Amino acid sequence: MIRLDRLTKVFDTPSGPVVAVNEVSFELPAGEICVLLGPSGCGKTTTMRMINRLIEPTGGTVFIDGRDTRAVDPIRLRRSIGYVIQQIGLFPNKTVAENICVVPDLLGWDRRKSRARAAELLELVAMEPAVFMDRYPKELSGGQQQRVGVIRALAADPPVLLMDEPFGAIDPINREAIQDEFLRMQAALRKTVIFVSHDLDEAVKMADRVAIFRAGRLEQFATPDQLLANPATPFIETFLGTDRTLKRLRLVRIADVPLGRPGTVRPDDPVGRARELMQASGCPAVLVVDADGQPGAMVSGSRAGAVRGGTCGDCAEPIRATIPLTADLRSAVTLMFAHDMPLLPCVDAEGRIQGALTYAGIIRGLSARGAAA
Amino acid sequence: MSDVGKAWRAAPLAGGQPLPGGRPLPVPGIAALLWLLLAAAAVLWGLSSDMPAEILSYQEDIVFLGLQHIELVAWAGGLAILTGVPAGAVLSRPAFRRSAELILQVFNLGTTIPTLAVLALCMTVLGIGTVPSVFGLWAATLLPIVRNTYAGLRNVPTPLIEAARGMGMTPAQVFWRVELPNALFVIFGGIRTALSICVGTAPLAFLIGAGGLGELIFTGIALNDLPMMLAGAIPTALLAVLTDFVVGRLQVHLVPRGINPLR
Numbered sequence: 001m002i003r004l005d006r007l008t009k010v011f012d013t014p015s016g017p018v019v020a021v022n023e024v025s026f027e028l029p030a031g032e033i034c035v036l037l038g039p040s041g042c043g044k045t046t047t048m049r050m051i052n053r054l055i056e057p058t059g060g061t062v063f064i065d066g067r068d069t070r071a072v073d074p075i076r077l078r079r080s081i082g083y084v085i086q087q088i089g090l091f092p093n094k095t096v097a098e099n100i101c102v103v104p105d106l107l108g109w110d111r112r113k114s115r116a117r118a119a120e121l122l123e124l125v126a127m128e129p130a131v132f133m134d135r136y137p138k139e140l141s142g143g144q145q146q147r148v149g150v151i152r153a154l155a156a157d158p159p160v161l162l163m164d165e166p167f168g169a170i171d172p173i174n175r176e177a178i179q180d181e182f183l184r185m186q187a188a189l190r191k192t193v194i195f196v197s198h199d200l201d202e203a204v205k206m207a208d209r210v211a212i213f214r215a216g217r218l219e220q221f222a223t224p225d226q227l228l229a230n231p232a233t234p235f236i237e238t239f240l241g242t243d244r245t246l247k248r249l250r251l252v253r254i255a256d257v258p259l260g261r262p263g264t265v266r267p268d269d270p271v272g273r274a275r276e277l278m279q280a281s282g283c284p285a286v287l288v289v290d291a292d293g294q295p296g297a298m299v300s301g302s303r304a305g306a307v308r309g310g311t312c313g314d315c316a317e318p319i320r321a322t323i324p325l326t327a328d329l330r331s332a333v334t335l336m337f338a339h340d341m342p343l344l345p346c347v348d349a350e351g352r353i354q355g356a357l358t359y360a361g362i363i364r365g366l367s368a369r370g371a372a373a
Numbered sequence: 374m375s376d377v378g379k380a381w382r383a384a385p386l387a388g389g390q391p392l393p394g395g396r397p398l399p400v401p402g403i404a405a406l407l408w409l410l411l412a413a414a415a416v417l418w419g420l421s422s423d424m425p426a427e428i429l430s431y432q433e434d435i436v437f438l439g440l441q442h443i444e445l446v447a448w449a450g451g452l453a454i455l456t457g458v459p460a461g462a463v464l465s466r467p468a469f470r471r472s473a474e475l476i477l478q479v480f481n482l483g484t485t486i487p488t489l490a491v492l493a494l495c496m497t498v499l500g501i502g503t504v505p506s507v508f509g510l511w512a513a514t515l516l517p518i519v520r521n522t523y524a525g526l527r528n529v530p531t532p533l534i535e536a537a538r539g540m541g542m543t544p545a546q547v548f549w550r551v552e553l554p555n556a557l558f559v560i561f562g563g564i565r566t567a568l569s570i571c572v573g574t575a576p577l578a579f580l581i582g583a584g585g586l587g588e589l590i591f592t593g594i595a596l597n598d599l600p601m602m603l604a605g606a607i608p609t610a611l612l613a614v615l616t617d618f619v620v621g622r623l624q625v626h627l628v629p630r631g632i633n634p635l636r
Contacts, residue, residue, distance in 0.1 A: 080541075085532055087532035137631060
């Protein structure tokens with residue numbers, strides 16, 4: 001657990017004192033990722049560096065697991081906190097193994113134990129230890145260097161990680177991969193992470209909490225969903241952008257929104273029956289089931305409205321996509337847009353249809369969550 | 374001032390650039406061809422005259438004075454390394470950030486004043502013999518070592534130092550484990566240049582009574598005795614090349630592979 005209590009930093013510059021961080025307080029529960037987000041010069045990096053005392057605070061206190069960090073020797077404090085920087089900072093004169101073992105070596109671990117730990121960590125990021133242990137940083141690709149930078153911070157198994165734009169210098173495709181990899185590791189390791197970023201998408205993806213900074217002040221401290229649903233100030237609203245509702249889609253799982261229960265028809269039912277069922281269920285389409293009761297097609301409202309008579313089988317369209325309940329709304333909406341489907345059947349792990357996602361349902365779900373938040 | 378010294382002075386080093394690592398010519402094919410032609414010419418000349426025999430008649434002197442020469446260089450160069458590297462390291466510390474360039478100008482004086490003048494000045498204070506010679510050569514050798522140490526340490530990328538501090542290294546550990554190893558290649562470049570200068574300048578030490586191969590060179594000039602002069606000049610040149618080669622090998626093997634462009 002990390003708690004900041006009115007943390008303040010004033011830099012003395014030739015042109016007078018500058019308040020870089022102004023009375024920032026928040027509390028991050030153990031095992032969560034907090035992204036410090038904001039434009040350049042907003043004080044987020046300074047705040048992070050005050051946590052491991054690379055910068056000494058002018059005022060206020062940092063507590064880690066209830067202990068005032070001022071009571072701990074700064075060298076010992078830093079060895080107990082993982083540290084990753086944007087430029088990676090791998091030591092070019094040391095091999096990959098030596099780089100990973102920097103902190104264990106400083107702590108005086110047995111060499112065999114620390115090298116075994118390095119191998120274990122390399123495997124965690126899918127880098128073959130036999131191949132990479134004795135390479136030098138210059139012999140790695142950028143993405144591999146960044147992975148080594150991250151596992152180096154994990155080497156001595158610190159409970160807290162500080163990451164200063166750790167994926168900022170990587171190309172977008174590799175960045176996504178490394179982010180996913182890190183989230184996978186985090187799910188198992190449950191570190192308490194302070195993560196500095198200026199990329200909103202990254203923050204929304206990585207964070208359990210987001211702390212938005214502006215000119216040294218903490219503007220809002222909330223979960224990504226709360227933040228996107230209810231920005232606290234006009235500044236944050238501008239910062240989040242006009243597409244913040246779209247960004248929220250990624251945060252909401254299908255199981256978390258009310259699903260429609262579309263009616264079912266047989267192929268030889270008249271179209272009028274489909275129209276009635278749509279009215280009754282409030283869904284913009286009905287499912288067409290075959291003789292075994294398996295849905296294979298659907299009749300949408302627009303198709304049914306265009307024909308006067310005939311059977312449902314005549315104007316049915318095949319179901320072009322379904323989505324698992326565990327997926328997020330963003331993938332669901334992508335499918336609905338791509339296949340022009342007013343209604344997207346949602347399936348459980350066994351492939352049984354549990355309901356259907358509609359545009360109206362998505363909007364209701366988002367606004368209900370927003371109000372709750 | 375010797376040829377090596379002049380060549381070094383002509384290079385744009387005083388402007389604060391780190392010295393080059395000392396790679397051979399970029400066109401090895403042409404260089405090798407030139408060497409071959411030169412060697413062939415030397416062999417032809419040697420066969421058609423009795424000059425080699427005359428030069429070799431000084432063999433005993435060459436060995437004795439050569440060892441004296443090496444001794445002078447070892448003392449002056451060794452002392453220059455022992456003082457220059459720490460001096461450069463101290464100047465690269467944040468406390469000297471402002472005054473470092475100014476102080477480097479003082480070291481510059483050691484090479485700006487012609488070595489002959491430095492030796493003459495040394496003689497007036499310290500008398501004649503080995504001690505003033507070593508001191509004069511030391512002053513002439515010092516600058517490349519100090520400047521390269523300083524530049525090498527200052528050019529260690531800041532993120533490395535930040536990462537080292539952030540992971541909990543003490544300032545001493547940052548220096549020994551991160552800064553110094555990463556500056557080593559540039560520091561070696563300075564030592565290599567400095568020792569070659571030292572070998573090339575050492576013949577002047579004869580003039581204030583320290584012996585060395587300069588004895589053959591200057592006596593040969595004074596007596597207009599070409600073989601005697603060559604008996605001093607050729608070993609001096611070979612010694613300079615050999616020194617550069619040996620330090621170059623050390624540079625290849627002692628600087629870690631990760632930061633060594635030669636490996």
